[in-house]
Amino acid sequence: MAIQLKSARVERWPVAGAFVISRGAREHVDVVVAEIDDDGAPGRGEGTPIDYLGEDATGCRDAILRVMPHLAGMSAEGARGAIQELMGPGAARNALDCALWDAEARRRGVPLWRLAGCDGAPAARITAFTISLAAPDRMAADAAAAAEKGFCLFKLKLTGTGDRERVAAVRGAAPDARLIVDANESWGQIDLLAEAEALAELGVEMIEQPVPVGADALLDGVYAPIPFIADESCQTAADVARIGAFYDGVNIKLDKAGGLTEALRIADAADAAGLAIMVGCMLSTSLAIAPAFVLTQRARWVDLDGPALLARDRENGFRFGGGEVAPPDPKPNP
Incomplete structure (x- = not known):
């Protein structure tokens, strides 16, 4: 071979x-x-x-x-x-x-999930749908449009300035939606506890990567009412021990990890450390989502909307409906 x-x-x-x-x-x-x-x-x-x-x-x-x-x-x-x-x-x-x-x-x-040592075939899961950073009214309109398509968990991209207004606008446009937010390292200069408390009041259930990589100690002693999840600060399994004292979970992305092999190691390390798991992705087609999907049964949050954000996807790609991401339909027998 x-x-x-x-x-x-x-x-x-x-x-x-x-x-x-x-x-x-x-x-x-x-x-x-x-x-x-x-x-x-x-x-x-x-x-x-x-x-x-x-x-x-x-x-x-x-x-x-x-x-x-x-x-x-x-x-x-x-x-x-x-x-x-x-x-x-x-x-x-x-x-x-x-x-x-x-x-x-x-x-x-x-099947890939069996080869990867998973307990069972991963089933359809609720996936986050990303609302791009924009003015509050634009983000509200985008959330309303996504809700009409059946999405019910939104990940809001934030920037460290005017974020409460953005979240409030989306909450008003989609009152029944679940909300998580991604600061993309932009909260290094703000009052982290006050911001987290304000967003918790608006129903936000998780904050992803609030501070810059290398500044994770800013979270030390910040006892927020909602969890902080490491994204850019957790690239490989070796990072879990270093950042575990500051975060409540990790976002596992195969591109950061360098493949499914290391992603499985990160998941094991997170489980051992008592950290929640989120499975995320970059902008991508369904070809990239397939190996990441085997981790979804271990995840508290799933954010595999990469193909849904493209103008088109590969043929027989993952299915998005009712707020869920599901594997492609089985190919019919010839």
């Missing part, structure tokens, strides 16, 4: 409207796709470069091309172990790692 790289390429997918957070706006997303063959069993994986780590899709593609000669003659399982040492976390390793998982599952004839 030996793997071969069939393709490593960059694809561009348009966003539906624009995706705006505190660090900027995007009208499209460039992803890197790895396709391999494991003795006749195909495998595909997709990674979205993390811009705040300086990644870009072309560089990720080139990283995959550089590492493949070092994997010559290896099985998919052996190559998965090797790339944990040969490549750092990020989108390139994620795409290749997930392609290797996919190929191994197909070659063995077992």
